[in-house]
């Protein structure tokens with residue numbers, strides 16, 4: 465029982481860290497939207513659509529997302545019913561941080577965002593004839609409610625990562641005493657870069 469619970473935490477951590485890598489790459493590509501002209505973003509989209517390595521990674525990415533979501537919900541439910549050992553609430557303080565106590569809610573909000581996100585971008589990108597990817601992506605932020613919803617989701621994602629990043633390494637057995645401070649700082653930096661980076665794109669195109 466203990467063994468399988470540990471295995472679940474480890475795979476949860478590995479899938480989470482894989483998703484962090486994807487999110488950083490995704491952010492890097494999306495930031496090209498802020499460069500002058502539309503060409504750089506169009507080139508990046510073309511590269512992503514045609515590069516064989518990216519094509520292979522796409523199904524793996526989807527599996528990682530689905531696994532992470534299902535296992536996150538499962539671990540939350542088993543923790544609640546106290547049938548399992550508690551999941552990675554490793555905070556040093558007696559009272560765990562707000563982010564660590566609300567991983568399920570920030571996670572579910574990001575899931576809601578992903579459903580809209582697929583409807584907004586992924587499906588039109590894959591199925592429709594898109595004349596300008598740049599116009600399609602930036603056009604969404606003409607609407608205040610989408611800009612607001614996206615920015616709230618990016619804040620939720622930042623909060624999720626601020627705890628998730630350090631928690632993942634601790635689930636993988638990185639020693640607390642030596643590394644906790646470093647992991648907390650790097651997790652917070654990643655959370656800030658991701659939350660702010662994506663938000664800047666949405667807000668920029670809302671006002672321009």
Ligand code: HEM
Nearest residue numbers: 487490494509512513574581585586589601621662665666
């Ligand atoms: C301003 C913020 C964002 C913009 C403009 C944006 C834009 C896009 C676009 C245009 C696509 C379609 C790409 C393609 O099929 O080639 C896409 C796909 C996707 N996005 Fe985002 N995205 C943003 C934020 C996010 C965030 C925060 C997440 C994760 C929580 C995310 C997760 C995904 C996933 C999983 C896909 C499908 C995988 C792929 O084919 O790349 N996106 N996004």
